[in-house]
Amino acid sequence: MAILTTSTVKTEQAAGDSAPSRQRRKLAPRAFYWFVWPAVIAFALFHTLPVIIGIFFSFTNYAGYGTWDFVGIANYVNIFRDDRVLRAYGFSFLFAIVATVITNAISLAIAMGLNAKIKARNFWRGVYFVPYILAVLVVGYVFQFLFSNSLPKILSGIPLFRDNILTSPEWAWTAVVALAVWQACAFSIIIYLAGLQTIPADIYEAASIDGATAARQFRSITFPLISAFFTINVVLSLKGFLQVFDPIIALTNGGPGTSTESVTMLIFRGGFSGGEFAYQTANAVIFFIVITIVSLLQFRVLQRREADF
Numbered sequence: 077m078a079i080l081t082t083s084t085v086k087t088e089q090a091a092g093d094s095a096p097s098r099q100r101r102k103l104a105p106r107a108f109y110w111f112v113w114p115a116v117i118a119f120a121l122f123h124t125l126p127v128i129i130g131i132f133f134s135f136t137n138y139a140g141y142g143t144w145d146f147v148g149i150a151n152y153v154n155i156f157r158d159d160r161v162l163r164a165y166g167f168s169f170l171f172a173i174v175a176t177v178i179t180n181a182i183s184l185a186i187a188m189g190l191n192a193k194i195k196a197r198n199f200w201r202g203v204y205f206v207p208y209i210l211a212v213l214v215v216g217y218v219f220q221f222l223f224s225n226s227l228p229k230i231l232s233g234i235p236l237f238r239d240n241i242l243t244s245p246e247w248a249w250t251a252v253v254a255l256a257v258w259q260a261c262a263f264s265i266i267i268y269l270a271g272l273q274t275i276p277a278d279i280y281e282a283a284s285i286d287g288a289t290a291a292r293q294f295r296s297i298t299f300p301l302i303s304a305f306f307t308i309n310v311v312l313s314l315k316g317f318l319q320v321f322d323p324i325i326a327l328t329n330g331g332p333g334t335s336t337e338s339v340t341m342l343i344f345r346g347g348f349s350g351g352e353f354a355y356q357t358a359n360a361v362i363f364f365i366v367i368t369i370v371s372l373l374q375f376r377v378l379q380r381r382e383a384d385f
Contacts, residue, residue, distance in 0.1 A: 130357045140353035151358035160334060161359060164342045165366075167249065171338065172317035175253050175260070179313050180306070183261045187268035188298070201269070208262035212255075216326020219255045223327070245335040248328050252336055255323045260316065264309045271305030272298070307378040315371055339363050 134151055138144035155161050190201050207215070224240045231237035242248050275298065283293050299306070321340040324330060330337040330345075339359070347356035 131361055133354050134358035134361050136354045138354040139351040140348070144354070147354075151355050152362065154355070155359050155362060160337075161339075161342065163334065164337050164339045167336065168318050168320065168338045168340075171249060171253060171256075171320060172314050175256050175317045175320075176310060176313040178253065179257050179260045179264055179317075180309055182257065183264035183309070184268050184306075186261065187265045187272060190265065191269060191272040204265055205262045207259045210259070212259055212322040213326050215259065216255055216323055219251070219258075220327050223251050242328055243332055245332045248332060249336050252320070252323050252327055255327060256317060256320060259323075260313060264313065267305050267309050268302065271302035275301050303378075303381065307375065310378060311371055311374045314374065315367055318367055318370070 133144070135146055135148060136144040137147045137151075186204060190197060190204065194200070220242065223242050227237045227241070228239060236247065241251050279297055280293060283297060288296070319340050320338050321344070324336055324338055324341055328336045330341050340363075343356045343360050343363070346352035347360075350356075
């Protein structure tokens with residue numbers, strides 16, 4: 077009787093698996109393509125195609141207007157001989173490394189505080205996320221007024237802040253770091269909070285019973301278990317800070333002189349208003365390759381450390 081019932085079920089299933097249903101299963105992936113293709117075409121038109129055109133012009137002497145001729149790899153060779161370009165790369169890397177370290181240290185500390193059992197925890201989480209949604213140029217002008225007018229009056233007893241720090245070639249970059257870190261911490265805090273909430277509270281309770289101090293719990297439990305989130309934050313932070321542009325425009329506009337001129341600002345200035353379209357396009361290609369290599373190296377090194385944990 078059981079065999080008969082099973083046979084009947086199989087027969088009904090075979091009957092239900094008719095030609096129209098098989099056709100619908102074959103057509104389903106085709107419907108998915110109709111959703112994907114518009115995005116692919118838009119990405120190709122507004123991203124891939126301009127990149128290819130830019131790479132093409134990087135082998136010419138095109139100034140952004142008029143005629144042009146092929147010059148081969150002359151633009152790429154000249155970039156490595158240009159002192160202004162090398163200074164911009166040096167500033168960008170110094171700025172990015174310092175800002176990345178400060179951002180992740182502050183963000184992790186704040187995230188641990190916001191993850192603890194405190195009053196109005198959700199309110200404070202919202203407060204710390206506000207800088208991320210504010211326009212960086214608007215905030216930058218507020219910081220510019222703070223550094224140029226308020227701090228010289230409030231901290232007149234400190235030689236560094238007695239005058240406008242934005243006019244100092246040696247220290248103007250620290251003001252840019254302060255603005256960039258202030259805004260970047262908001263996103264990093266969210267990432268660290270997400271990581272901290274994946275750690276079971278039972279682990280901390282067991283460690284406390286064993287007599288582990290807060291510092292030991294951080295070294296042996298917290299940081300190893302959020303190492304993947306640390307990797308994400310460090311890679312995104314360094315990549316973003318290497319491309320710093322808006323904070324510099326708002327605070328120093330690259331000055332005094334060219335002391336705070338980043339690579340992205342140099343590309344923008346020379347490419348769009350300096351008659352160096354092809355030259356700065358070659359610079360942009362090199363900068364893209366540099367950022368890609370740095371990001372891949374970061375992933376390789378940090379993921380090895382995750383495995384060690």
